[in-house]
Amino acid sequence: MHTQLGRWAVFMLLLVWAVQVQAQVPRPTREDSIAVKKMLDSLSAFKLLLAVPRPYALRVGTDVSYFLNGVFAAPFGAESLSDNLQRFYSSVQRAEVSAELVFNDNLYALAADVGYASVTRSSANPRQTAFQYRNTGSYFRLGFDYNFFQKTFDDQAVNLGFRYGRTTFSHDLIAERLSPAWGYVFDPSKNFPDDYEQTVPTERLSAGWIEIVTGLRVRIWRGIVGGYTFRVKTMLNVKGENRLLANELPGFGAVRGALKISFNYHLYYQIPLKKKRGLGKISQ
């Protein structure tokens, strides 16, 4: 009997304590509710990222930097404008097709580029170290872009992403080999005399690189989308190099150091794959 009474007493004490504790928990204020709502809003983009991919749009376009580079560089050359343009476009040929498949209300995109590049570098002073380096090949890039302004804009995007690039190419070097000790004597009347010209050809090389990219996509007019991509690239490996080290990688550019930075302008045509959403976003 005493034991039963004791159990009841303990139970009642616990009940009273629990009610007091419950009473001490502050009720959520209006500010708390707003803060929670904001947190949930910020998580909604993350939830959208994890949601089942739903195609939103397909952008197909090209990199127009190649055409702009020649035009911008031409006024600063040593020769006339037309000569500079002709020299640029005859020594560098590049073409690239880009596609971006945009998912989940413009939140992220899968990007793919396919291109071809051919570069010829010649000695600016052929009387001293005459050479000609030629590099030709094709390349592709695959990657992912995340749009940080998905909640603000409908078709515009401010992206951060990455790319993996790969190229297969061939290159060769024609160079003079001056050495009187071995019978190769400089002849000022010829730039590339046959008797001391050497050709170093290498075919079937391949290389890979990775890029961290950031960029902007803006709808210019109807389905036309323009934008730029700022790339920080680093080379991973070059396979097939023998005597001649790669000076240029198609799709990567000139090989100068561990890191390379480039800036590309694009023009796309956007094909919508989903009906437009309603209100709440800034749209041009």
Added chain:
Amino acid sequence: MPLLLACEDCVYVSRNNTEAAVRFYALRPATTVRNGLAPARNAVDTIFTLVPGGRRIRIFPAIATEATRPAGYANESIPPGAFFLPTNPARDTSSYLFILRTGTPARRRVDTLTFAYDRKLLVITPNCGYDQQLDNVRIVRHTFDSIAFFNTTLFISDSVNLRIFIR
């Protein structure tokens, strides 16, 4: 000699060398060598490059001894008595014929040397031209008493690349 020649807009300075710095040393018993290598008392009468096809080109214009620097084939970066051997820019091997005077009284001796290397070419910029590195330098054959490459890559900072030991 560095491969690159000066150009107006080029700021690239190659650290690679296409010539091997050579020095003669006296071949002595191992017990007497612990105080360092002694230069050999010899004089180079002349050296020929053995051009593939059977042609010889005389490359030493004057007699050079252990105390002299032959003009055009030595500079302050290498010790007196050392000299540069230009490598064949068109082949992965270079062969030479040495005509020396050594001993007392001086006697004439004729030796041959062939060494091999891997050439690596790198284009710098159109203004700077290209650079060439000779790597994995190794002896193929020789008629000297002993010979050894000190470094397997030729750099302009090297004082001696090839040590030739003669009695």
